[in-house]
Amino acid sequence: xxxxxxxxxxxxxxxxxxxxxxxxxxxxxxxxxxxxxxxxxxxxxxxxxxxxxxxxxxxxxxxxxxxxxxxxxxxxxxxxxxxxxxxxxxxxxxxxxxxxxxxxxxxxxxxxxxxxxxxxxxxxxxxxxxxxxxxxxxxxxxxxxxxxxxxxxxxxxxxxxxxxxxxxxxxxxxxxxxxxxxxxxxxxxxxxxxxxxxxxxxxxxxxxxxxxxxxxxxxxxxxxxxxxxxxxxxxxxxxxxxxxxxxxxxxxxxxxxxxxxxxxxxxxxxxxxxxxxxxxxxxxxxxxxxxxxxxxxxxxxxxxxxxxxxxxxxxxxxxxxxxxxxxxxxxxxxxxxxxxxxxxxxxxxxxxxxxxx
Amino acid sequence: xxxxxxxxxxxxxxxxxxxxxxxxxxxxxxxxxxxxxxxxxxxxxxxxxxxxxxxxxxxxxxxxxxxxxxxxxxxxxxxxxxxxxxxxxxxxxxxxxxxxxxxxxxxxxxxxxxxxxxxxxxxxxxxxxxxxxxxxxxxxxxxxxxxxxxxxxxxxxxxxxxxxxxxxxxxxxxxxxxx
Numbered sequence: 378x379x380x381x382x383x384x385x386x387x388x389x390x391x392x393x394x395x396x397x398x399x400x401x402x403x404x405x406x407x408x409x410x411x412x413x414x415x416x417x418x419x420x421x422x423x424x425x426x427x428x429x430x431x432x433x434x435x436x437x438x439x440x441x442x443x444x445x446x447x448x449x450x451x452x453x454x455x456x457x458x459x460x461x462x463x464x465x466x467x468x469x470x471x472x473x474x475x476x477x478x479x480x481x482x483x484x485x486x487x488x489x490x491x492x493x494x495x496x497x498x499x500x501x502x503x504x505x506x507x508x509x510x511x512x513x514x515x516x517x518x519x520x521x522x523x524x525x526x527x528x529x530x531x532x533x534x535x536x537x538x539x540x541x542x543x544x545x546x547x548x549x550x551x552x553x554x555x556x557x558x559x560x561x562x563x564x565x566x567x568x569x570x571x572x573x574x575x576x577x578x579x580x581x582x583x584x585x586x587x588x589x590x591x592x593x594x595x596x597x598x599x600x601x602x603x604x605x606x607x608x609x610x611x612x613x614x615x616x617x618x619x620x621x622x623x624x625x626x627x628x629x630x631x632x633x634x635x636x637x638x639x640x641x642x643x644x645x646x647x648x649x650x651x652x653x654x655x656x657x658x659x660x661x662x663x664x665x666x667x668x669x670x671x672x673x674x675x676x677x678x679x680x681x682x683x684x685x686x687x688x689x690x691x692x693x694x695x696x697x698x699x700x701x702x703x704x705x706x707x708x709x710x711x712x713x714x715x716x717x718x719x720x721x722x723x724x725x726x727x728x729x730x731x732x733x734x
Numbered sequence: 735x736x737x738x739x740x741x742x743x744x745x746x747x748x749x750x751x752x753x754x755x756x757x758x759x760x761x762x763x764x765x766x767x768x769x770x771x772x773x774x775x776x777x778x779x780x781x782x783x784x785x786x787x788x789x790x791x792x793x794x795x796x797x798x799x800x801x802x803x804x805x806x807x808x809x810x811x812x813x814x815x816x817x818x819x820x821x822x823x824x825x826x827x828x829x830x831x832x833x834x835x836x837x838x839x840x841x842x843x844x845x846x847x848x849x850x851x852x853x854x855x856x857x858x859x860x861x862x863x864x865x866x867x868x869x870x871x872x873x874x875x876x877x878x879x880x881x882x883x884x885x886x887x888x889x890x891x892x893x894x895x896x897x898x899x900x901x902x903x904x905x906x907x908x909x910x911x912x913x
Contacts, residue, residue, distance in 0.1 A: 491907060498903045505892055512888075515792050515837045524885030534789040537841030556906035585840055731759050731842070 409707075410619040413714055417615060418459070420715035424722025425455050427675065431668040432730050445513055445520060453507045455725035460500035461544065461578045462721065464551050466612025467493040468570040470620060470631075473613060473638075477630035483562065485620055485627055490559035492619065493570075497552025500577070504545035508538055540580040547577025578608045585728065596656045603649035607724075610642035611717045618710050625701060632690075632698050639687055647680055657732040667733040672723055679720035686713050760784040760815075760838035762846060769848040776805075776824030776856050780832050782848075784815045792837035795819035800828025803860030812836075823858030827851075 425448075433447050470489045474482045512531045513520040532538045550573045558565040582604045583597055613635055621627040654664075654673050664670035686709065694709060766781040767773060780797060795810040795817060807820040817836055824830065830852060835845040 494903055494906050498899050502896055502899060505895065509888060509892060511841070515841070515843050517794060517835065521887060521889055523888050525888045525891065526885045528888050530791055531841075534792065535837060535841030536839075552903070552906070556909070560909060585842075729842075731844070 409623060409710075413618040413622065413710055414615065416711040417618075417714035417718040420718025421455055421459055421722040422718075423715075424675075424679075424719035425451060425725060426722075427719075428672055428723045428726030431671050432726055445510070449520075450507070450510050450514055451726050451729050453503065453510050454728060455722055457500070457503040457507050457544070457581075458721055458725055459718075460496055460503050461548070461574070462608045462612040463615055464493060464496040464500050464548065464612070465571060465574045465578055465608040466614070466616035467496055467555075468551060468574045469609060469613045469638075470616040471567040471570070473617070473631045473634045474621065474627060475630075476634065477627050481624065481627055482630070485624075486567075487559050487562070488620055489616065490555040492616075493555030494552045494559070497548045497550070497555060499548075501545040501548030501552070504541045504548060508541040508545075511535075511538065511541070536584045537581065540584045543580040544577040547573045547580070551577075575605055575608065579604055582728070596653060599649040599652045599656070602645055603653060606642040606645035606649070607721075610639055610646065611721065613638060614713060614717065618714060622706065622710060625698075628706075629698050629701055632695060636687075636691055636695055640691075643680070643684055643687060647684075650676065650680070659733060663733045669727070669730055669733050672727045672730070675723045676720050676727070679716050679723070682716050683713065683720075686716070759840055759842055760786045760788060760836060760844050762834075762844075762848075765832065765848045767850045770850065772851045772853050774852075774854045776830075776852055776858070777821055777850075779818050779820050780806075781816055781818040782832070782834050782836075784817075784836065784838070784844075786839045787814050788812050788817055789837040789839070789841075792843075793817045794833075794835045796831075796833045797821050798831045798833065799824065799860060800826055800830070801860065803863050805830065805858070805860055807861075822861065824852050824856040825858045825860055827853055827855045 429448050429451060467489050471486045474485050477485070508528070508531075509523060510520060512518075512528050513523050515531060515535070516523065516527050518527070532542065551570060554565045554570055554573070558570070579601055583601050585600075617628075617631050617635060621631045650673075658664060658670065658673075664674060690709060690713075694706060698706075761784060762782060763785050764783040766779075766783075767777055780795065782795070790812040793810045793812055795806060797805040797819070799805050803825075805822050805824055807822045810817050810819040817834065828851065829849055831847050831849050833845070833847045835843055838844045
């Protein structure tokens with residue numbers, strides 16, 4: 378298990394290097410988007426593997442064994458989270474590029490809307506996949522043997538199943554809206570599109586764990602703010618990396634707007650994360666004595682790194698970008714995306730584990 | 735920035751209006767027989783009590799003896815926060831393990847095990863040996879109507895929906911480009 382975690386860790390660093398070499402100033406017009414997203418995906422894989430290595434080694438016991446490998450559901454959760462966050466980012470991007478030259482902004486907007494069609498459809502598929510695996514998990518059946526009837530039973534009984542249907546509908550909805558907006562400019566207001574995307578991202582978390590905590594309503598509210606802020610923060614940077622990073626002019630318009638958003642999200646994510654942990658952990662000692670605590674510490678370390686990277690961006694990179702000088706984003710963007718990916722991977726494992734009693 | 739603020743307000747309203755109450759992860763608060771008891775005669779039923787109601791139709795209870803055989807006598811019955819299962823007259827003395835999986839109110843499966851020790855051998859005959867991990871043993875103690883093995887599998891429908899979705903995305907992107 379630890380071998381797998383180590384393997385993915387080294388994989389993500391090589392992914393970061395590959396992304397870096399492709400964003401050299403000489404190749405500034407080439408699209409580094411796919412390499413950057415690969416870096417983020419590898420970081421996510423590393424976080425997922427590390428989280429699973431922490432939790433899978435301590436099985437709870439139960440009636441015989443489970444018909445499905447334990448990593449399958451967290452992996453599906455990570456794909457679901459990543460596509461949902463990507464969709465949120467793509468819906469936010471049109472709001473961030475407002476300051477660019479109209480022609481450039483219009484072209485980027487259309488590209489974002491077209492990408493949203495793919496991201497929304499992928500997100501809806503991931504929701505369906507998760508629903509299927511959750512039914513298999515709840516009924517103890519192998520996924521291929523899950524009958525239609527049990528799927529219906531599960532939807533009737535489990536609020537988590539219905540939340541996934543909400544997420545799937547939101548995914549299809551933003552995909553359709555993206556297609557419409559790409560076809561007829563201005564047919565969908567920019568400010569409206571993030572709403573269904575964020576509702577879809579929040580549906581599952583707000584029906585999940587938090588109520589085990591003593592202060593139930595506060596915990597749910599904290600979790601909702603936490604997830605929404607994290608989705609905006611990570612998603613907007615992912616979308617920026619995908620679409621705006623290769624064009625210096627667009628980046629100079631986007632980054633100054635992204636920076637305050639990222640700062641606000643960092644504050645919100647940290648505050649609500651600490652609050653949620655305080656509500657859920659029975660004692661501070663549980664932070665180091667349980668795998669749940671270690672997952673929290675891992676996420677905290679990731680946010681600390683992101684805070685330092687963000688401070689570097691604000692003080693050093695942003696002035697250079699605004700002056701249209703070539704800023705050394707080639708190292709910064711992959712580092713930021715790998716770290717964000719790793720935290721999202723850890724979060725996917727955390728979401729599936731019960732807090733310590 | 736103002737638009738982002740408006741968005742935050744809109745979202746907050748959507749959340750307040752749309753979200754139901756978040757439910758909880760069930761916690762096992764008691765069992766009959768209690769964990770670690772030593773019994774001279776086997777119980778007729780085992781009962782597990784949780785802090786919150788259990789979703790009906792998704793529970794599994796197994797009683798596995800020191801011989802590795804299963805001793806539960808029928809499917810589990812849910813009643814509010816309790817799940818119970820009848821048990822056959824027990825056989826060899828030694829440690830018996832009550833394994834359980836229930837679907838908690840927040841739709842996460844909760845699984846675990848409690849143990850008791852039979853001090854005097856009984857006269858019962860066991861059921862099938864406890865299934866190993868390969869064939870999905872959790873379904874072993876379910877009524878046939880609830881068992882995963884019956885009915886049309888759902889995966890062909892999911893594959894069909896996926897194909898339709900991919901086709902829809904391709905069409906949407908083509909149509910978008912022609913404009």
